[in-house]
Amino acid sequence: MKLFNLTNIRLVIMLVVVAFLFSFTSKRNAARKLAKSEVIFVGDNAPFVKQETVNKLLIENKKDASGIEKDKLDLNKLEKAVNAHQMIEKSEVFVSIDGVLKAVVKQKTPIARVFDGERSFYIDYKGNRMPLSANFAARVPLVSGIINKKNSKDLSELFREIHNDAFLKKNIIGVQIMPNGSLLMMNRNFDFRIDFGRMINVKRKFKNYKAFFQKAVLDSSLYKYNKIDLRFTEQVVCTK
CATH class of the missing domain: 3.10.20.310 (membrane protein fhac)
Incomplete structure (x- = not known):
């Protein structure tokens, strides 16, 4: 019985010492x-x-x-x-x-830069506004026209589609929002306008444009066109 009590006492003492050392160390570390x-x-x-x-x-x-x-x-x-x-x-x-x-x-990741006539700001990947930075300018499409509650969600999805595609991200440098809601786009290396139409069938239109571009660039015919019309999802119409 005495041995049992002595063992308990030693255990209690050890626990007290450990707790004291832990507390002392913690306080000392916190004060550092x-x-x-x-x-x-x-x-x-x-x-x-x-x-x-x-x-x-x-x-x-x-x-x-x-x-x-x-x-x-x-x-x-x-x-x-x-x-x-x-x-x-x-x-x-x-x-x-x-x-x-x-x-x-x-x-934040900017995916478009908007100029509405008075102010300029970025649209980030989540579709929120992001101020310009004095430290760095992002190479993203320059957007002109009015962005409001009615069209902001669709536009954000379109900008994300461009940002996520290596070809579109490299080639589409401008998007103009027309008063009727349709879009005109500009390509980096060519003078033609891209009549995208309204923001419907977005993926299909971009797929058609990429297929057309990859074929037309081989015979240098892209330099001949003034407008590429993507409004019709079954075909791409070119105007000289």
């Missing part, structure tokens, strides 16, 4: 200051937002991260501040084992 901050961009986009801009959000306008104690950090708050930036789609903010405050950042 950060070594630095680091911003990591992921994805294929060039940096539309500068690292310095994200870094300022992380250190909350302090000169550098080395003056910030770990226990003073609210990582959730910092992550929300970074995510609120108009150029950023999402981020993950954390502190590494070696005391570095890190932000892994995914920027």
